[in-house]
Structures are given as structure tokens and as C-alpha cells.
Amino acid sequence: MPEVKEDGPNDGGGGVQIDLIGADRMANMAGMEKIRMILDGVRDGNIVILEKGLSPDEESKLIEVTMTEISPDEFNGIEIETYPRSETSDQSFLDRLMGKESSAKLTVIGPANQIETLHKDENLISALVSRK
Numbered sequence: 001m002p003e004v005k006e007d008g009p010n011d012g013g014g015g016v017q018i019d020l021i022g023a024d025r026m027a028n029m030a031g032m033e034k035i036r037m038i039l040d041g042v043r044d045g046n047i048v049i050l051e052k053g054l055s056p057d058e059e060s061k062l063i064e065v066t067m068t069e070i071s072p073d074e075f076n077g078i079e080i081e082t083y084p085r086s087e088t089s090d091q092s093f094l095d096r097l098m099g100k101e102s103s104a105k106l107t108v109i110g111p112a113n114q115i116e117t118l119h120k121d122e123n124l125i126s127a128l129v130s131r132k
């Protein structure tokens with residue numbers, strides 16, 4: 001998995017690890033495999049960015065599983081932000097006419113106590129990430 005590390009995990013430098021997960025890797029995984037991979041990364045304090053995002057059912061299941069794993073001393077939950085890519089380039093005229101949304105979207109997921117969304121619109125997600 002591609003990842004960006006500002007500092008090593010044991011050097012106390014306060015860096016934040018970002019896991020960038022491509023659509024090809026996610027395509028070969030079952031729904032619960034995706035959810036487990038995301039939650040394991042976030043529980044380790046990483047920010048997870050999905051190139052394609054999750055289906056509505058997978059996103060609901062992620063939230064459901066997250067709620068069962070929250071504990072005051074260990075895991076505070078997740079912050080999740082998604083925005084769709086240009087729908088006109090990815091969808092047929094009939095899909096747009098019928099109101100079907102494109103599943104091509106970018107999703108940012110991180111620990112609730114480390115990521116704060118500052119701004120979100122159709123072209124930008126701006127977040128403040130802290131190391132706690």
C-alpha cells in the first residue's frame with residue numbers, strides 16, 4: 001500500500017501517516033475486507049484516502065462497525081468526508097437523467113480525535129490533522 005510518512009512510528013516526531021489506497025486494490029476486496037483494512041489503519045492513527053470511495057452499503061457498514069468498536073480509552077471513532085468527481089465525465093446521459101450518482105469519488109477517513117474538516121465543497125476537502 002502506498003504511504004507517506006513524515007516521521008517514523010517510534011521516533012516521537014509527531015508525524016501523521018497517510019495511506020493512499022488505489023481503486024484497483026479495493027476492486028479485488030470483499031466489502032468486509034475493505035472495512036477491516038480501513039478501520040485497522042485508522043485505529044493505528046493513520047489517515048486513509050480511498051481513490052474510489054465506498055458504495056453506500058459499504059459506507060453504512062463502516063459506520064455500523066465503527067460504532068461497535070468505540071471505547072472511551074482506546075478508539076474515539078472516525079471522521080469521514082467524501083466528494084464526488086465530475087459526474088458528467090463518468091456517467092452516461094441516461095444515468096444523469098435518471099438521477100443515478102457516480103460511484104467515482106474520493107474519500108478521506110481518519111481518527112475522529114485527529115481530523116477536523118475545515119471546509120468541504122464539490123472540488124475540495126480541507127482538513128486539519130493533528131497527532132494526538
